[in-house]
């Protein structure tokens with residue numbers, strides 16, 4: 094039922110030229126290297142995820158995020174100043190709604206984009222007021238198994254004066270700014286799209302992660 098409801102939302106968002114709305118998602122991702130899905134996460138799931146995030150924040154379960162992997166890993170506050178909490182679908186049933194939709198995304202992208210996504214990893218991210226993440230791509234030298242980046246925003250509301258847009262760069266240097274609206278998800282190719290998070294003036298909440306072509310591992314180890 095949940096997925097049928099989402100199909101309707103996708104067609105609406107992308108003004109589908111296909112009978113299967115997932116084809117619009119795959120087509121847009123292939124042609125533009127990213128796709129924006131409004132109303133991806135239904136309101137009830139967005140609220141559940143946000144409440145759980147806030148509970149973990151209150152318990153000091155978040156860690157300052159770093160950059161790089163393995164021997165390269167370091168905390169660099171001038172590059173990114175968010176804090177994160179790695180999620181585990183078995184330990185964190187509060188985000189079950191998100192994980193089941195992420196599974197659907199995986200299956201449909203494998204079917205339509207001829208990808209071989211076999212794993213995923215997700216964390217909560219909190220950008221406190223004044224924080225940002227400078228321009229980067231989501232693949233590290235020490236690991237290249239991130240195929241698709243996926244960010245889902247779970248803010249209660251978002252106004253233009255809050256800033257905090259995700260800026261996605263095209264090959265020609267032009268860019269598109271995406272506001273972190275509640276329930277909105279953004280998918281983009283991890284190795285092809287430089288992007289940044291502009292300074293956020295309000296607390297900014299998301300579930301961020303990657304569809305992988307190998308099982309998860311390093312993120313959890315480092316987290």
Ligand code: OGA
Nearest residue numbers: 226231244259290299301
């Ligand atoms: C990241 C990232 C984008 C966002 O965590 O790597 O680029 O909009 N996040 O939160």
Ligand code: MN
Nearest residue numbers: 229230231288
């Ligand atoms: Mn990124």
